[in-house]
Amino acid sequence: MIAIAESGSTKTDWVLLNKGSVSLRQQTLGINPYHQNTSSIIKIISSLEGFDSVHQIFFYGAGCATDDKKLLIKNALLKQFPKATSEINSDILAAARSVCGNQKGIACIMGTGSNSCLYDGKNILHNVSPLGYILGDEGSGAVMGKKLIADILKNIAPEDLKNSFYQKYDLKYADIINKVYKEEAPSRFLAQFTVFLSEHLQHPYISKLVTDSFTEFFERNIKQYEHYNKLPIHFIGSIAFYFKNELEFAANKSNLSLGKITKSPLEGLIHYHVEN
Template sequence: MILIADSGSTKTDWCLLDPAGKRDYFVTEGYNPHFSDEQHIIQSIKNNLPVAIERTRIKEVYFYGAGCQDDKIEVMERVLWNVFPGCGRIIAEVDLLAAARGLLGNRPGFAAILGTGTNTCIYDGNRITDNIDSLGFILGDEGSGAAIGKKILSDYLRNKMPESVKALFYNNYQLSPAEIIAQVYGAPMANRFCAGFTRFLKHPEVDSDYCYQLVRNSFTTFFNQLVSCYPAYNRYAFNCVGSVGYHFKPILEEVLNDFRMEPGRILPSLITELVAYHCNPENIYT
């Protein structure tokens, strides 16, 4: 049996393929080895796998995850060997490669993630050939849910929201400034905490102009700081996966037009596309 996972910092989409071709999809929390220790990830996966899955019967695992780069690849693979001790093959890769393979298959092009975090790359149809580091939650991740959430929180704390929006925010979350600071600076998974406030902008009573300007400015910064830095970037179509890009697609397409880049596939998730990629016998995983 083969297990495929596409993990961001907020959630992980999984698919179990049995030899007969049956596909079982399920979701767990997200796993980023930069923000969670090994034991937490091990226990979370064990506790959240569907009870029908016998871990010892899993023979191959392909795990694509946020933060799975450099030495963190070894960390994630060690975690997975612990969870699936009978496995014959375990490969951990960065979630950006999942985005490229799911969005583009075997075609070269541009791929991005716009979810809790952001990432971008040029893909040659097999591997990533160019990647400008997003620098993560603290130094970068422009355009992400975490970046948008940070802006919402700073506007709230600095009284830069319209009064109606500030009142609505307080009524929804009942958070004091001290509680917000404690969560952002003292609690684990601060990126997930901040990104969670992005959904506030979809509240029907939120001032539409406030929402529009905040998201548009965030996407514009994303293009200025990352996308437009690739040589000849606008000869590619813009393909991305992630809830932020998908749910704010009309604003994203406006910014694409500003930067003279054609929209490509803009998806909320891509586990089905990733499974199709792995089911293609032409693809070889190294």
């Protein structure tokens, strides 16, 4: 039997394949080797039930881009499944395999953060570094939330939107500064305000903020790939999924062709591994 794991920092989705069909699905806490040590990861994996007969594991996760972090995950899996072989891959390869399959294309992640790659149907040929929400992550939930908050605190955002924002969120200036600069996971804090953006998309200011953010993503990331204007550009992630119309508008404005837009890579990964 084959197991597929698709993991973020919050949750990990596990699927067990038996003769090409899904026989079991489970969800555990998220696994990220940048935030957890081997023993913590083993503890999470040990909560799985019904995966004892697995002989091959494909693990895709955030934070799994370097050899040392991949080895950390591999050792944890080996401890729990000593008879199984494992392949550890990054979340961007998960995206590429999910939406491109065995075809050439550009695969993008757009959720709390953003990322992209040029994929040849087997391997990632080029990856423009996302750089995180401070230096990059254009178009992501964290960056759009950052732009909104900054404009509100600097009194750049329209007065009606500022009033609506403070009615929805019981936050003062000091609260925001503390959560961004002092507390853990500021990117998740900032990304939560995309709910406010989605509720006010008809407002010209919000519409412009969102579409400009997507245009910035295309300009600073996608247009660095060879033949970017001749390839389908696929997206995975909650921001791409829920702001699909605005993403398409920005793509058309940049003369780009969008491909698939899905919320999660899991179903595409299942199809990929059944086919391959």
